[in-house]
Amino acid sequence: MDEQLAKTGFFYRLRYLVTPFFRSERKRAAWLLTIVNIVLTLLVVAANYAIVVWNGRFYNAMQKYDVNQLWFLGFIFFAIVAVITVISTVQQYTIQKLQIEWRGWFTNYLLGRWMHNQVHYRMQIDATKVDNPDQRISDDVDFFAGQSVNLPISALQSVVTIASFGFMLWVLSEKLRMFGVYIPGMLVWFNLIYAVGGTYLLVRIGRPLFYLNNIQQRAVGDFRFELIRVRDNSETIATAHSGAAESTRLSTRFAPVVEIFYRRIRRTVLVNLFSFSYTGASGILPFLLVLPSYLAKQVLIGTVSQTFGAFNQTQSAFAFIINNFSTLGSGYLSITEWRAVIDRLYTLEVSLRHHEQEITAPEIVYRAGTTSALVIDGLTLALPDHRVLLNDLNLDVPPGERLLVSGPTGSGKSTLIRAIAGIWPFGAGTVQTPGGRVLFIPQRPYLPNGALIQSLMFPYDEPLDRALVGDTLTSVGLGRLIAKLETVEPWDRELSPGEQQRIAFARCVLLRPDVIILDEATSALDEDYEALMYRTLTTALPHATIISVGHRSTIVKYHTRRLRLLGDGGWRDEVIAPAPEAVG
Numbered sequence: 276m277d278e279q280l281a282k283t284g285f286f287y288r289l290r291y292l293v294t295p296f297f298r299s300e301r302k303r304a305a306w307l308l309t310i311v312n313i314v315l316t317l318l319v320v321a322a323n324y325a326i327v328v329w330n331g332r333f334y335n336a337m338q339k340y341d342v343n344q345l346w347f348l349g350f351i352f353f354a355i356v357a358v359i360t361v362i363s364t365v366q367q368y369t370i371q372k373l374q375i376e377w378r379g380w381f382t383n384y385l386l387g388r389w390m391h392n393q394v395h396y397r398m399q400i401d402a403t404k405v406d407n408p409d410q411r412i413s414d415d416v417d418f419f420a421g422q423s424v425n426l427p428i429s430a431l432q433s434v435v436t437i438a439s440f441g442f443m444l445w446v447l448s449e450k451l452r453m454f455g456v457y458i459p460g461m462l463v464w465f466n467l468i469y470a471v472g473g474t475y476l477l478v479r480i481g482r483p484l485f486y487l488n489n490i491q492q493r494a495v496g497d498f499r500f501e502l503i504r505v506r507d508n509s510e511t512i513a514t515a516h517s518g519a520a521e522s523t524r525l526s527t528r529f530a531p532v533v534e535i536f537y538r539r540i541r542r543t544v545l546v547n548l549f550s551f552s553y554t555g556a557s558g559i560l561p562f563l564l565v566l567p568s569y570l571a572k573q574v575l576i577g578t579v580s581q582t583f584g585a586f587n588q589t590q591s592a593f594a595f596i597i598n599n600f601s602t603l604g605s606g607y608l609s610i611t612e613w614r615a616v617i618d619r620l621y622t623l624e625v626s627l628r629h630h631e632q633e634i635t636a637p638e639i640v641y642r643a644g645t646t647s648a649l650v651i652d653g654l655t656l657a658l659p660d661h662r663v664l665l666n667d668l669n670l671d672v673p674p675g676e677r678l679l680v681s682g683p684t685g686s687g688k689s690t691l692i693r694a695i696a697g698i699w700p701f702g703a704g705t706v707q708t709p710g711g712r713v714l715f716i717p718q719r720p721y722l723p724n725g726a727l728i729q730s731l732m733f734p735y736d737e738p739l740d741r742a743l744v745g746d747t748l749t750s751v752g753l754g755r756l757i758a759k760l761e762t763v764e765p766w767d768r769e770l771s772p773g774e775q776q777r778i779a780f781a782r783c784v785l786l787r788p789d790v791i792i793l794d795e796a797t798s799a800l801d802e803d804y805e806a807l808m809y810r811t812l813t814t815a816l817p818h819a820t821i822i823s824v825g826h827r828s829t830i831v832k833y834h835t836r837r838l839r840l841l842g843d844g845g846w847r848d849e850v851i852a853p854a855p856e857a858v859g
Contacts, residue, residue, distance in 0.1 A: 285614060285617070288617050288618065288621040289423075289617055291621060291624065292419070292423075292617060292620055292621060292624065293423060295381075295384065296377055296380055296381060296384075297309075299380060299384070301376060301380050304376055305373070305376065305377070308369055308372055308373040308376065309373065311369050312366065312369050312370060312373060312424075312428055313428075313431065315362055315365060315366040315369065316366070316428055316431050316432050316435070317435060318362050319359075319362055319363065319366065319432065320432055320435045320436050320439060321439075322355060322358055322359045322362060323436070323588060324439050324440065324443070325355050326355060326359075326584070327440070327443070327581055327584035327585050327588065328443075328581065329348060329351060329352060329355060330577070330580045330581055330584050331577040331578060331580055331581030331584075332344070332348060332577060333345070333348045333352075333577065333580075334575070334576045334577035334579075334580045334581075335575045335576070335577030335578070336348060336577070337576075337577075338575050338576050338577065339575075370424055370425065370428065373424050374420045374421050374424050375420075377420040377423070377424065378416055378417055378420035378421075381416050381419070381420060382412060382413075382416050385411075385412050385416065385623070385624075385627070386412060388627045388631065389408060389412065389627065391631075392631075393697075393698040394627060394630045394631060395408070396698050397630045397698075397700055398626055398627075398630055400659060405622055405623055405626045406493055406496060406497065407493070407496030407497065407499075407500060408623055408626075410492075410495075410496040410499065411619050411620060411623045412623075415492070415616045415619050415620050415623075416620065418612065418613075418616045419613070419616045419617065419620055422612070422613040422616065423613075426610065426613060429595060430595060432592070433591075433592035433593070433595040434592070436588050436589060436591070436592035437589055437592045437593060440585045440588045440589040440592070441463050441466075441589055443581070443585045444460070444462040444463045444466065444582070444585050444586065444589060445459075445460045445462075445463050447462060447578060447581065447582050447585065448460050448461045448462045448463065450568060450573060450574050450578060451564065451565060451568045451573075451574070451582075452568055452573065461564065462561070462564060462565075462582065462585075462586060463589075465560070465564060466586060466589050466590055466593060467593065469557065469560065469590070469593075470590060470593025471593070473549075473553045474593070476549060477546065477549055477550065477553075480542075480545050480546055480549055481542065481543075481545075481546040481611065483538075483542050484539065484542055484543070484546070484611040485611050485614050485615065487535055487538055487539045487542065488539070488611050488612050488614075488615035489614075489615040489618055489619065490535055491532065491535045491536065491539065492615060492616075492619060494531040494532045494535055495532055497528060497531075498525075498528050498529050498532055501524075501525055501528050502525070505521055505525065557587070557590045560586070561582055561583045561586035561587070562579070562583065564582075564586075565578070565579050565582045565583075566579075638700065638701070638702060638703050639654070639694060639699065639700065639701075639702050639703060639704055639705070639706060640704070640705045640706070641697045641705075641706050641707075641708070642705065642706070642707045642708070643697075643707075643708045643710075644708070644709070644710035644711075645707050645710075646707050646709060646710075647673070647674055647709050647710070648671055648672055648673045648674060648709055649670070649671075649672040649695070649707070649708055649709055649790065649820065649822075650670070650671050650672075650705075650706075650707040651668055651669060651670040651671075651695075651704070651705070651706055651707075652669055652704060652705040652707070653667055653668075653669060653703070653704040653705065654667070654668040654669075654670075654694065654702065654703075654704035654705070654706060655667055655668075655702045655703045655704055656668075656687050656690050656691060656694055656699065656701070656702040657701045657702050658690075658701060659701060661701075663844050664685075664686065664687030664690055664844065665686075665687045665690070665691060665702075665840060665844055665846060666844035666845065666846075667704075668691075668704070668846055670838065670848065672820060672822065672836075673820075674709065674789070674818065674820055675817075675818050675819070675820060676820050676821075676835060676836060677813075677820075677821045677823075677833060677834040677835045677836065678820075678821070678822045678823070678834060678835075678836045678837070678838060679823050679824075679825065679830065679831060679834040679836070679837045679838070679851070680692070680822065680823065680824045680837075680838045680840065681824075681825065681826070681837060681838075681839055681840070682839055682840030682841065682842060683840075683842045685842065686840040686841065686842040687840055688794075688824045688840060689794055689795075689824060691824075691840070692715070692792055692794045692822075692824055694706060695708065695792060695822070696715055696792070708790070709789060709790060709820070710789075711788070711789030711790065712786065712787070712788040712789050712790070713788060713789065713790040713791075713792070714782070714783055714786060714788035714790070714791050714792070715792045715794070716779045716780070716782075716783065716791065716792065716793045716794065716796045717794050717795075717796070718776075718794055718795035718796065718798050718799075719772070719775070720775050720776060720778060720779035720782075720796075721733065721767075722766040722767045722770070722775060722778065724763075724765060724766075725763055726760065726761050726762060726763050727756060727759055727760050727761070727762060727764070727766055728744070728760045728761060730766055730778060730782075731744060731760075731778065731781060731782050731785055732782075732785075732786075733782065735786060739785055741760070743785065744757075744760065744785060745757045747781045747784045747785055747815075748781055750781075750784070750811050750815075751777040751778075751780050751781045751784075751807070751808065751811060752777060752804065752807065753774065753777055753778065753781065766778075771799070772799035773799040773800050773801075773804065775799075776796055776797060776798075776799050776800055776808075777800070777804070777808065779796060780796070780808045780811060780812060783812060783816070784811065784812065784815045784816065787815075787816060787819075788816075788819060789819060789820065790819065790820045790821075790822070791812070791816070791819055791820070791821050791822070792822045792823075792824075793821065793822070793823045793824065793825075794824045795824055795825055795826075796808075796823070796825075797809075797825065797827070797830065798825075802829050805827070805829060805830065806829075809830065809833040813833065821833075821834070831851060832851075834851050835850070835851055835852075836848070836849065836850055836851055837849040837850075837851050
């Protein structure tokens with residue numbers, strides 16, 4: 276991964292990000308829209324060329340008082356304007372069409388890879404994790420798609436403009452003299468020297484913006500993440516009356532955003548001072564170059580107008596970098612922001628590929644559906660810093676077994692559950708899970724946004740018998756929610772932690788898994804509700820394998836076996852005689 280990240284060339288990273296779209300299943304639309312945009316860009320330059328030629332002839336006709344020619348050129352003008360209007364309208368549509376096609380495909384492409392095989396989780400626990408992948412997928416992809424269409428089109432238009440209007444300036448230079456001296460292609464050379472010199476100075480002045488734009492994206496993403504955490508934990512913060520402390524902490528996290536923004540402002544002021552003075556001077560330069568020949572009556576005013584138009588067209592084209600170097604806001608025409616976004620997306624892409632490759636050759640070997648029991652053979656679990664939590668675990672959990680995993684804090688109980696789930700990458704050994712449906716219930720169950728019935732179906736999407744749903748909710752003490760099954764609410768906020776845990780037990784009963792893994796799943800319940808949940812589960816699913824992680828001694832009686840983790844990598848397998856009232 277580090278070797279791939281070391282490839283910092285701009286064009287290498289750009290090609291790395293652009294190529295997948297033009298080789299994807301949407302490649303036909305991508306190439307068609309790109310070709311159409313290229314053709315329209317050439318037509319726009321041709322139309323601009325026609326306007327400059329028209330200006331020269333129109334002003335010459337005015338100076339000669341040629342009425343017929345003026346009327347004819349008037350009709351030609353309206354025809355050119357009509358053509359430009361149609362071409363520009365179609366071009367804007369096709370540009371936006373290509374942008375949204377690219378953004379839609381790229382977003383789904385990254386989302387699919389991020390969510391596939393728990394890559395998002397692996398990236399989260401990675402010691403060198405990529406910051407704010409959600410922001411990169413949402414905001415950066417949008418910016419990248421817009422920039423990657425607009426800037427190359429602008430660059431193409433600039434190159435074609437330089438070629439076509441450069442030829443015009445070369446021809447017009449034949450009629451000009453500078454202090455009586457003829458300089459072949461004088462207008463072209465002056466234009467070139469002015470543009471290249473200005474571009475070089477601007478890049479030198481604005482170079483720090485490349486770095487500042489990148490670190491500002493990171494600072495904004497970190498601040499946004501902290502705001503989301505406060506929103507998700509608002510009740511805890513409110514009950515602790517820690518709003519003032521949190522406000523101070525958030526202000527501290529926001530301070531780098533302000534500091535970096537001011538650094539950008541100061542640098543952008545220098546860029547704008549140079550850019551505005553450069554642009555202003557370019558408005559008078561062509562007149563100064565052509566004025567001696569005009570005053571000597573060697574050229575007509577139409578030639579002056581045509582020279583001015585051609586000079587400005589080529590000057591704008593030469594000054595492409597100057598005109599698009601930076602925007603303080605979020606506009607599309609900014610090379611510095613584009614470079615920063617490319618760096619962030621490239622880093623995300625490399626991280627995704629790195630974790631995808633790790634999944635294909637994991638240190639812990641997972642096999643699903645190869646046995647009727649849960650079989651763990653020689654399993655060693657470690658943390659990302661290589662500290663061993665559990666050493667050489669061998670365990671065979673037959674169907675219908677009720678296993679309790681206990682041990683001191685930090686002994687690896689939850690990590691073992693993650694390993695059984697197939698998402699923990701650090702360690703060695705083999706985990707074989709039984710065939711059938713396996714359901715994991717964490718301490719804080721996930722309730723997706725939407726109707727309550729969808730939370731009961733999660734993680735599957737299958738129709739449920741409404742009468743059975745009602746009976747099940749009643750059995751876990753949530754009968755009041757029967758009338759709200761189709762109600763769309765943020766249920767993770769509407770329900771208390773204890774009610775959310777009862778929803779998870781109702782989900783188990785309704786989905787009827789073969790293996791149920793409970794990780795501190797009753798931590799928010801009192802003893803009476805805890806007993807009700809286990810009795811409901813064992814009565815409804817008497818043949819299901821149940822694996823529980825918990826600290827409470829009250830849940831011991833609902834199990835027939837205990838895996839005791841000793842905290843030093845050791846473990847002990849014990850038999851439990853369940854209490855009679857715990858037998859379902």
